[in-house]
Every structure is written in structure tokens, then in C-alpha cells.
Amino acid sequence: MSAGLLAGSDQNWPLAGTLGSMLDALTIRRWVLVGLLGVVVCPLGTNALAQVELEVGTRAEPLVLARGTDSETVCGIVTAAEDGPCVLIVGGMHGNEPAGAVAAGQIATWDIERGKLIVVPRANVPALEAGQRRTPGLGGDGGDLNRAFPLDGEVRDGVARELWALVERFEPDWVLDLHEGYDFHIENEESVGSSVIACDQERARALAGKVLAAVNETIVEPGQRFEQLETPVAGSLARAAWEKAGIPSMIIETTSKVHVLSYRVRQHRLAVHTLLRELGLGPSPAATVLGPNASREGLRIAVFDGRGVGQGAAAQMVKVLRRAGKCNVQRLDGHDIRARALGAFDVVVHPGGSGSGQAKALGVEGRRAETEFVRAGGGYLGVCAGAYLAACNYEWSLGLLDANVIDREHWRRGEGGVDVEWTGSGRALLAKDSSAALVERFEIEYANGPILEAARQPELEDFEVLLWFRGELAENGAPLGVMPGTPAVVGAAFGKGRAMAFSPHPEKTEGLYALLHNSLLWLAPREVEEE
Structure with a gap:
């Protein structure tokens, strides 16, 4: 030169x-056109949620969950100008399942044509930072955030309580939880990896079938194909959403075995995109890694x-x-x-x-x-x-x-x-x-x-x-x-x-x-x- x-x-x-x-x-x-976000950040809780103003056409209004604690995390909200279904998506419940957290973070930048999208990408921050399933310092089911939503008792304090506050405040039409298994369920029934787990509702099962078909169309190896399972595990957010609140729910499970993170994240994006499209939200394309609502x-x-x-x-x-x-x-x-x-x-x-x-x-x-x-x-x-x-x-x-x-x-x-x-x-x-x-x-x-x-x-x-x-x-x-x-x-x-x-x-x-x-x-x- x-x-x-x-x-x-x-x-x-x-x-x-x-x-x-x-x-x-x-x-x-920038080499894409991105919208400048109007950002309002407030602590999450019963009173704080009541104060959140959601104007039609607002792109994103982040909320802060568990503010001031080691578990502090962000919830992004995208509200379209046109009415439509409200969908709550959660990732990162388990810290050794990073694909769901990464995918949810990318999906939070998407745009939608109708309805409302509420996304909590990193639900269990301490576990994600430690790279372990359970919240550090808490043993047994006490450290498993996805066992903190019992059907016959109170939701556990902390992040679980604030996630449930989202459900109660916004009354979403759907709850979707993104996870990973350690092996392909089709080959190893001890793991739920590469599966779509729907609640006990006919429409949920039908939509799960469409999600399954979309993801499987991209998979070459028969032993890595997704399978459809029923009824999320007891204590999970998805199970409680349906059986306690009557909100249809689904868990998407990729598999950490064999494939790199970007591959598993793409599977999550495709699965979520398929569901949002079928529900009529009109989401950004499934290939979108950073969408119009990404920070500049x-x-x-x-x-x-x-x-x-x-x-x-x-x-x-x-x-x-x-x-x-x-x-x-x-x-x-x-x-x-x-x-x-x-x-x-x-x-x-x-x-x-x-x-x-x-x-x-x-x-x-x-x-x-x-x-x-x-x-x-x-x-x-x-x-x-x-x-x-x-x-x-x-x-x-x-x-x-x-x-x-x-x-x-x-x-x-x-x-x-x-x-x-x-x-x-x-x-x-x-x-x-x-x-x-x-x-x-x-x-x-x-x-x-x-x-x-x-x-x-x-x-x-x-x-x-x-x-x-x-x-x-x-x-x-x-x-x-x-x-x-x-x-x-x-x-x-x-x-x-x-x-x-x-x-x-x-x-x-x-x-x-x-x-x-x-x-x-x-x-x-x-x-x-x-x-």
C-alpha cells in the first residue's frame, strides 16, 4: 500500500x-438500516409492571428483572402497530444450554408485523456465566430454575417470581422456552435433545408438528432429526403456563452433542420463526441474526x-x-x-x-x-x-x-x-x-x-x-x-x-x-x- x-x-x-x-x-x-430505539428501562415487579406504558407501534421497551441482584437480566419487548398475538419467549433457564440464550437474544432484535413479542434471553445469568445447569450455590431442584414453577404451590422467589409476573401482567397467548439436551432423543430416550415438547392442547400439538417439519427439512442425518414429545416436565415454566394459567406453551430442545453453537442457534431461530409465522406475527426472516431492533x-x-x-x-x-x-x-x-x-x-x-x-x-x-x-x-x-x-x-x-x-x-x-x-x-x-x-x-x-x-x-x-x-x-x-x-x-x-x-x-x-x-x-x- x-x-x-x-x-x-x-x-x-x-x-x-x-x-x-x-x-x-x-x-x-452501518450496512443495514436499523431503527433507533426509544428505550425505557424500569425494574420489574408487580408495581413496576403496572407502570409500563406500551404504546402501539413501539419497537422495544426493555424491562429489568431482579434489578440489583446477581441475577439481574433484561426483558425486551417489541410491539407492532397492528394488533395480534402476544408471545413470551424465554432462553437461558439452564446455564449449560447456551444456544437457547443466544438465539433468544437474536430473536429479541427481530421486527414483527402484528402483536407483541416479549423476550427474556438470559433468564439465569449466574448459571450462564458459570456454564452450569443450576444456579451456583443452590443444590438440587432449588438451583434448577426450570423446576421453580410448581403446579400446587407458590412460584419460587427471585427470577422465577419475576418471570411469572410477566405471565400474569401481560397474559401472553403463548409461552415458548428454549433449551438444549445432551443427546439426540431419537437415538437416546434418556435425553430430550432435538425435540419439540408441546402442552396438552390439540392446537399446540398441531403447531409443534409444523415446527418439527420445518427444522427437520434442514437435517440430513436421520439420527439427528427432531421428534415431537408431549407435556413439559412438572415444575417448568411451560407446564405451569398451561396448567395454571391456561396459556398454550412449547419447549424447543436442540442438542449440544456434535454441532457447534451457531448451528444449534440457527435451529432455534428457525423453530421460533415457524411458530411466530404460524401464529400470524409476521416476524423477521429466520436467517436474521441481528435485526432492526438490535442496539447500534x-x-x-x-x-x-x-x-x-x-x-x-x-x-x-x-x-x-x-x-x-x-x-x-x-x-x-x-x-x-x-x-x-x-x-x-x-x-x-x-x-x-x-x-x-x-x-x-x-x-x-x-x-x-x-x-x-x-x-x-x-x-x-x-x-x-x-x-x-x-x-x-x-x-x-x-x-x-x-x-x-x-x-x-x-x-x-x-x-x-x-x-x-x-x-x-x-x-x-x-x-x-x-x-x-x-x-x-x-x-x-x-x-x-x-x-x-x-x-x-x-x-x-x-x-x-x-x-x-x-x-x-x-x-x-x-x-x-x-x-x-x-x-x-x-x-x-x-x-x-x-x-x-x-x-x-x-x-x-x-x-x-x-x-x-x-x-x-x-x-x-x-x-x-x-x-
Whole structure:
């Protein structure tokens, strides 16, 4: 890049301050039209609920449940201009069932044409944060939030009481609870995974059949198909809604076995979309990850979570990126990207694993969608496998960077710490708040990342080197002397957007997470002046 990475960025992005403080001052161009929310937040409880004013046409009015406690969580409300059914959706009852919580959070951003949508994405915050089924510190059924709604007694205090207050105040026409099982019910009857559980009502059973058919149409493996079950478990919100309040209810159960989170979240979205459509609410498309009611605050980051991503790589990347502060980080797979879900995001991130595997998961159409996303102004961040994907000399490459991968036959160079050295641009762009901010050379984790050189493709911008490899790993027959002096991190413009590739792993190196945080600022779409 003849002008250098920082030539344009000085005018668009401050290089001082934390990511959170920078984002406060930034106006980020969005690639979808989103409505600016009129937000009213109030504590939930009998008196507070009575004070909530719900005007026809209001997009969203968040409520706060269990305010001031460790269980504090948000309930979003979308009210359409046209009358229609009211549906209450709850996710995250059990902390080791994240797909329901994530899906409910995405569904809360949807629009509807008729009726009212009430969504509690993270019902059991302490359990979700601990990654365990029960609320920490509470044993037996006392810690199981989905056993807190007995048919013959009072609803348990805490979040359960406030969830029931929602039922009593809004009197929804339907209650839907999103869960996960540990195995496919069709193969293992001890688990309710991959099932639709309807209350004992003829219409509920008929609608459950339609939900079942919609999800099963997307499933290839017979042993992973959803089955229809009857009668939610005693003590559950769904069971109490029907038998205590006469409100039809349904539980959707995905399966945590085998499939990545983004896959299970998509199944939940499809199931909920089918029910809402059948009930006449006219919801956003099932492929919608971030809808018109999503917050406009901060960066929107999509982390690839499909085949080819290393075990735990997407989760670690999400964890590190969320430390940046005001970021909305969601996991997407190839199906989501082919459905053009990237249109709602600012940056797409491909973590470690297999570059060819991720390319295959994207497919030709998904790779085209990513290339178009960056060309139109989006950002691309590739780490290790994602760096291979960004290069231009594989048949499956995205071709975002004017970089060839060399010594390809020795890609298994090894894993461990490798010395790297800043360039001037690299230090200015990436070093702030990192443990390497005051040194020239430092060590970073490496695991078979690409060795890059300039491809000199005339249609591509020259990349700028931000870090050089100074040390090397040369295992499994790799020759000595190839790695030192080659780029470790590069960046370049691509169309109206930008791409950056890390051969090593800052997200696996304590003290270097800030390199990724700072890269987001440069990669995020720049403000485009109105013509």
C-alpha cells in the first residue's frame, strides 16, 4: 500500500484511548438500516409492571428483572402497530444450554408485523456465566430454575417470581422456552435433545408438528432429526403456563452433542420463526441474526463458527473480543454467511483451525459473500487459518490480501512461542494497552500459521507489514531459515473495506489481546460522507 496503513487512519480513527472510549466518539457506518430505539428501562415487579406504558407501534421497551441482584437480566419487548398475538419467549433457564440464550437474544432484535413479542434471553445469568445447569450455590431442584414453577404451590422467589409476573401482567397467548439436551432423543430416550415438547392442547400439538417439519427439512442425518414429545416436565415454566394459567406453551430442545453453537442457534431461530409465522406475527426472516431492533452501540463483530474452526477457537476468540468493551459479538457459520447475515456486521473474524476447512464450510457462495462484504466497506480479521483464507494463492482463497503462502508443503512447522518485531506502523496501530507496547521484540504464540510473501497481483493493494517474524519453528521436516524476516501480521485495503491477517495467535497470548482489540478499530467501516 503506497500511502501506508496509517495515512488514512489518522483522519478516521484516534490511536489513543481504550477501545471503549474510542467507540464513544465514533460514528460507525452501518450496512443495514436499523431503527433507533426509544428505550425505557424500569425494574420489574408487580408495581413496576403496572407502570409500563406500551404504546402501539413501539419497537422495544426493555424491562429489568431482579434489578440489583446477581441475577439481574433484561426483558425486551417489541410491539407492532397492528394488533395480534402476544408471545413470551424465554432462553437461558439452564446455564449449560447456551444456544437457547443466544438465539433468544437474536430473536429479541427481530421486527414483527402484528402483536407483541416479549423476550427474556438470559433468564439465569449466574448459571450462564458459570456454564452450569443450576444456579451456583443452590443444590438440587432449588438451583434448577426450570423446576421453580410448581403446579400446587407458590412460584419460587427471585427470577422465577419475576418471570411469572410477566405471565400474569401481560397474559401472553403463548409461552415458548428454549433449551438444549445432551443427546439426540431419537437415538437416546434418556435425553430430550432435538425435540419439540408441546402442552396438552390439540392446537399446540398441531403447531409443534409444523415446527418439527420445518427444522427437520434442514437435517440430513436421520439420527439427528427432531421428534415431537408431549407435556413439559412438572415444575417448568411451560407446564405451569398451561396448567395454571391456561396459556398454550412449547419447549424447543436442540442438542449440544456434535454441532457447534451457531448451528444449534440457527435451529432455534428457525423453530421460533415457524411458530411466530404460524401464529400470524409476521416476524423477521429466520436467517436474521441481528435485526432492526438490535442496539447500534459499539462494533458488531461476526466470528466464524463453522466447520474448519479449531476446537474451542471460536469460543476463545469471542471471549477475547468481548473484553474490548462495547462490542456485539455473534457466532456465524457458513449457512448464515450464505444467507447474507454479514450485512448487519462491521467486521468478520476467522479464527484458527483449517483454512481449507473453513473455505469448504463457506462454499463458493459464502466466499463470494465475504469478499463482497469487505469490498463494500466491511472489515476482515483472519488469525492463523483465517490468514491462510485471506491469501490469494489457493484455489479456495478469498484473495483479500496481496499475499502468497510460501513453503506450503511444510505447513506443520510446529507450535510454541516465536519472537516477533514491531514495524513503525504496527506499533502505532496495534501496540496500545498491550504488554508489548514498550518493547521492540516480544514473544507470541504460534501454531502452524502461514509464511507470507508479496504476491504482487496488480488488482490488489500492496499490504503493509505490522509485525515481522524474527524467530522460527522448523519441525516436521520444515527447513531452517524460511520463517525469520517474513511478515507475521499484515494489513491492506480491499475495495472500500480492509483486511488484516495474523499468522500467530494473539488471542492465545496473555498480554497481547489488545492487538486484536486495536485491529478492530482500523478494520471497522469508516464513516462515509453524505454526497
